[in-house]
Amino acid sequence: MRSALDRDGIEALLTESLAPPSAGTTAFDTQLGFAVRRWCAPLLELEPHAPADDYVRRRRQLGPAEVTRRLLTAAGVAAWLVDTGYQGDAVTTPGELAAISGSPARQIARLESIAQHVAEAGGAAANFGADLTAAIADAAGQADTVGFKSVAAYRCGLDFEAARPRPPDVEAAAGRWLRSLEPGQPARLADPVLIRHGIWAALDTGLPLQLHTGHGDPDSRLHRADPALLQDFLAASQHLGAAVLLLHCYPYHRQAGAMANLFPHVYLDVGEALNHVGARSATILAEALELTPFHKMLYSSDAFGLPELHYLGAAAFRRDIAAVTGAFVADGAWSDADAARVAEMVGSGNARRVYQLPGA
Numbered sequence: 001m002r003s004a005l006d007r008d009g010i011e012a013l014l015t016e017s018l019a020p021p022s023a024g025t026t027a028f029d030t031q032l033g034f035a036v037r038r039w040c041a042p043l044l045e046l047e048p049h050a051p052a053d054d055y056v057r058r059r060r061q062l063g064p065a066e067v068t069r070r071l072l073t074a075a076g077v078a079a080w081l082v083d084t085g086y087q088g089d090a091v092t093t094p095g096e097l098a099a100i101s102g103s104p105a106r107q108i109a110r111l112e113s114i115a116q117h118v119a120e121a122g123g124a125a126a127n128f129g130a131d132l133t134a135a136i137a138d139a140a141g142q143a144d145t146v147g148f149k150s151v152a153a154y155r156c157g158l159d160f161e162a163a164r165p166r167p168p169d170v171e172a173a174a175g176r177w178l179r180s181l182e183p184g185q186p187a188r189l190a191d192p193v194l195i196r197h198g199i200w201a202a203l204d205t206g207l208p209l210q211l212h213t214g215h216g217d218p219d220s221r222l223h224r225a226d227p228a229l230l231q232d233f234l235a236a237s238q239h240l241g242a243a244v245l246l247l248h249c250y251p252y253h254r255q256a257g258a259m260a261n262l263f264p265h266v267y268l269d270v271g272e273a274l275n276h277v278g279a280r281s282a283t284i285l286a287e288a289l290e291l292t293p294f295h296k297m298l299y300s301s302d303a304f305g306l307p308e309l310h311y312l313g314a315a316a317f318r319r320d321i322a323a324v325t326g327a328f329v330a331d332g333a334w335s336d337a338d339a340a341r342v343a344e345m346v347g348s349g350n351a352r353r354v355y356q357l358p359g360a
Contacts, residue, residue, distance in 0.1 A: 004064045005306075007056045013305040016217045016276075028052040031278025032312075039315055040308045043070050068092070071307035072101040075314040078348060079103055079357055083149050083210075085110020091305060094144065106146040106355070108210060109139040111198040112155060112189045119178060119187040128174035129167060132194075133201045140205035146355045147245075148202040149210040156192035157224030158213065162232035164200040165193045200237075208243040208354055214250045215272060227268075228255040234263045241265070243354050248272035248302055250284060257291035267354060268292060271300025274316050275309055282320040289324065294342045298351045321346060 005013075008020065011027035014036070021027050028037065033052070041050040044058045044067065059067055082094045084107050094105035118131050139145050152158060165173075173193035181187050189195060202209050212220075213227040227246045234244060243265050249256035250273030260266045270288045274281040288297065301313025325339035334342075352359050 004060070006060075010056060010059070010306065013309075016215065018218055026052060030276075031280065032276050035275070035278045035312055035316070036308050039312060040071065043074055043311070068307040069100055071311040072097065075101070075311045077101065077103050077310065077314055079351075080105035081108055081146060081351070081355060082106070083108045083110055085113035085149065085151075086304070104358075105144075106357070107142070107144045108147045108149050109136075109142075109145050111136065111148055111150045111202055112195065114139060115189045115194060115198055116187040119181060119189070125171050125175035125178055128178070128194075129170040129197055132198060133204075136198065136201045137205060140202075140207050145207070146357070147208040147210060148205075149212070149247075150195065150199050150202070151212050152192075152195050152199070153212045153214075153225040154216060154219045155188075155190040156195055157221060158211070158226065158229040159224055160192045160196055160233070162236045165196050169193050170197050203237055203240050203242045203244075206240075206242050208245055210245045210247050212248065213246045213256060214248050214252050215276070216248075226252045226255060227259055228252065231259065231262075234259060234266055238263050238265050243267055245269070245298065245354070247300065249288070250277070253284060253288040254290065257288055260296040261291045261293060267296045267298055267350070269298045269300035271313060272302035274320065275301065275303075275312050281316050282323045285317075285320045286324045286327075294345055295350055297346045298354065299347045317347065 011021060014027040014030065014032050027033055037050055037052065037055055038048050041048055041055055044055070044062060046054060046058055050058075080094060080097045080101070080103060082097065082105055084094065092100070094107055098105040114135050115132055118128065118135050123131055136148070139148070152160060170193060173191045177189070177191050177194060199209065211230070213225050215222065216225065227249060230246075237244065244267070246256045246259065246266065246268040249268055249270055253268070253270050253273065256268040260268050268288070270284055273284050277284055299317050301310055303309035303313055321343045325334060325342055328334040329336055329339050351357065
């Protein structure tokens with residue numbers, strides 16, 4: 001966040017819950033809260049495991065700009081890929097992340113946000129499908145856009161129909177949605193037909209498509225965020241040539257690994273889980289590596305709002321991949337060279353290749 005955060009603001013960003021902690025409790029009493037106190041405190045010149053009160057006080061003394069600078073630079077991220085579709089006016093932009101950290105940043109364009117802009121611009125339902133397709137193609141042509149993202153899991157669930165929707169169905173759905181919009185209110189897209197139209201239009205551009213799966217805030221119904229629900233869609237889309245990236249996945253990371261194993265264009269990360277499960281993160285990473293081909297897993301932090309999450313994601317991944325692959329080497333299952341190669345692929349190489357970044 002650009003602005004200074006008080007304790008309540010910090011705690012709100014330590015959880016996916018939209019409700020404040022109950023009286024007498026704190027979001028610092030979680031795996032993520034403990035991880036912040038253990039690993040971020042030394043970067044703010046505090047002892048590891050500093051009490052939450054001391055951590056918040058020191059954070060306020062340093063100010064948001066200095067805290068952000070310290071944590072982002074310590075993360076050692078080579079390139080930032082940023083979803084700009086949520087609270088874009090409140091958080092640092094890709095350009096600001098790049099300036100603070102010294103590493104380049106690129107945009108992941110959110111499909112539902114593009115659709116909402118098209119709706120708010122006016123126009124007839126008969127033209128909505130073509131207008132949305134054109135807006136997605138325009139976003140794909142921007143120099144800083146390297147991929148798209150859909151939050152279908154939050155809006156309609158991942159059990160949507162697999163096939164590309166027919167134009168008459170898109171027009172009818174657009175008519176219903178546009179008629180429902182209230183002047184002055186944000187146009188929130190939740191229609192599964194229009195979401196599917198956006199997803200297929202994004203695939204047509206050839207750029208990678210991210211799909212949120214698994215754990216999320218209360219808007220998502222967890223049982224409808226299982227990536228296994230996408231199997232028919234993944235089968236239908238595998239010949240288009242665009243990569244599909246299953247984001248976060250927990251607690252369905254094994255199902256996501258199975259999808260990546262089955263389909264040539266499917267990739268995954270377990271980024272959100274590694275931060276939120278804290279001291280258990282190496283276990284989750286090891287489970288995700290059971291079925292996932294090693295060239296199909298990408299590092300991610302899913303950091304939002306707190307620079308601590310960027311640092312924790314990167315630092316925890318380095319510890320976890322070393323611990324997991326080191327155990328394989330110690331057991332004689334892997335060689336040292338294999339462990340180093342997998343760490344490089346997951347940490348950087350796969351993302352450079354999939355998103356066609358410099359150095360790929």
